[in-house]
Amino acid sequence: MAKTDPVIIVIEDDPSIRRFLHTSLSTQGFKVFEVDTGKKGIVEVGVRKPDLLILDLGLPDMDGVDIIKTIRSWSTVPIIILSARSDEQQKIHAFDAGADDYLTKPFGFGELLARIRVALRHSMRPYEQSQTDIFITGNLKFDAVNRVVCVDNQEVHLTPIQYRLLMVLVKNAGKVLTHQQILKEVWGPSFKENAHYLRIYMSQLRQKLEADPAQPKLLLTESGIGYRLKVW
């Protein structure tokens, strides 16, 4: 299976809910990581680079709204709030701090799943201008919904980092991206200097995607600047 499961981090102090979410979401094809405090959660988001975050507002160690603000200061990952409290002021504060959705306990699991799908749909908007979640250029097909990449309609397996790297390029197809921009998106803000990683993974992507990796037609080098995904 070349498909990479979307990564979800659950920040929730109640063990039973945490366990429930973990098992339920796992069976639905998500890769789930769970933590029980806000501090750990913030670190985990920085490390795992999740596709989505589920956050309980009522954590013991930190104020929920502060957690949102902290994460929002460096990440645009979709955040879905779970809360025992349904009071309107708290909802509004959470939304304005950067939350994308808000569910009050108890909630239906089906509804949560549907809202997760909506959030994931949103986070891949940039290249959705052409109405589909599938990006095609030349003989490359990038299917963001199923997380499948094809060359000549043949599935190609990509590792997580390879996939993220290609996604960043696809999101900005046609634009020249600097090394720093790419490193920040794929590895995180603290990796801005390691242009080396980028070269290696670009090389790997070329091996997998280009007909002739030595003569890239798709993943173009902009010497002294960065890289660019060519659009046709």
Add this chain to the structure above:
Amino acid sequence: MAKTDPVIIVIEDDPSIRRFLHTSLSTQGFKVFEVDTGKKGIVEVGVRKPDLLILDLGLPDMDGVDIIKTIRSWSTVPIIILSARSDEQQKIHAFDAGADDYLTKPFGFGELLARIRVALRHSMRPYEQSQTDIFITGNLKFDAVNRVVCVDNQEVHLTPIQYRLLMVLVKNAGKVLTHQQILKEVWGPSFKENAHYLRIYMSQLRQKLEADPAQPKLLLTESGIGYRLKVW
């Protein structure tokens, strides 16, 4: 103030709720249009090109989910659902048809506003990124967003210094720039004396951009002064 109010269309058959939304949203700085049937609503969306759509699922003339699907077939406008029914299956169907949010009546107006802000935030993001900043003169196209330069619509590759040099000229298109001004901008303040470099790189640019590099039509020499990019 040049900023135009976001346009919201409300599709709702209950006159009292419609009136309430109209007046409340108007005072919050939105331009509101209202209709009472699905068919009218679909037409209205096509005509008004709103920034957001508020849709009651329980309309008399059409199924709410079908309305969503119809609109989604040609538009990505954010859709917030209002519904008297809170049953989970309906929510899921609405989300998967393309709805972005779902509120059950009765709802708090503050929460609706917050969710509207979230939805607008989402739809804004792509727009902010793709500000086109393209300069065209004669057969030269300078695309600062994608960092691409074209002559006769054909891509021309420029090295970093060549690109910076052209950018300085484009920024001051039509004006005469002294050697020193250009050197300071491209190489930095300590290179003011090396007018030499400038000649070499101007020559390179002409080779790449001019039809006849010996008879420049674009990159003009102002003898004894500096250079000038001709605008048409």
Add this chain to the structure above:
DNA sequence: TGAAACTTTGAGGAAATAATCATGAGTTGG
């Protein structure tokens, strides 16, 4: 726990770009 998959590190050589050197062509004024 051991094997497989993946990521990070390191190093050599290739390629692209920049800086320097060198030459000739046009222009101006005496």
Add this chain to the structure above:
DNA sequence: CCAACTCATGATTATTTCCTCAAAGTTTCA
């Protein structure tokens, strides 16, 4: 006409940036 000047450009060297391979470290999962 010939200096003295500015300008254009080709050739050469130096430097930076880039690609790839291979090995070591890490994580993941059965």
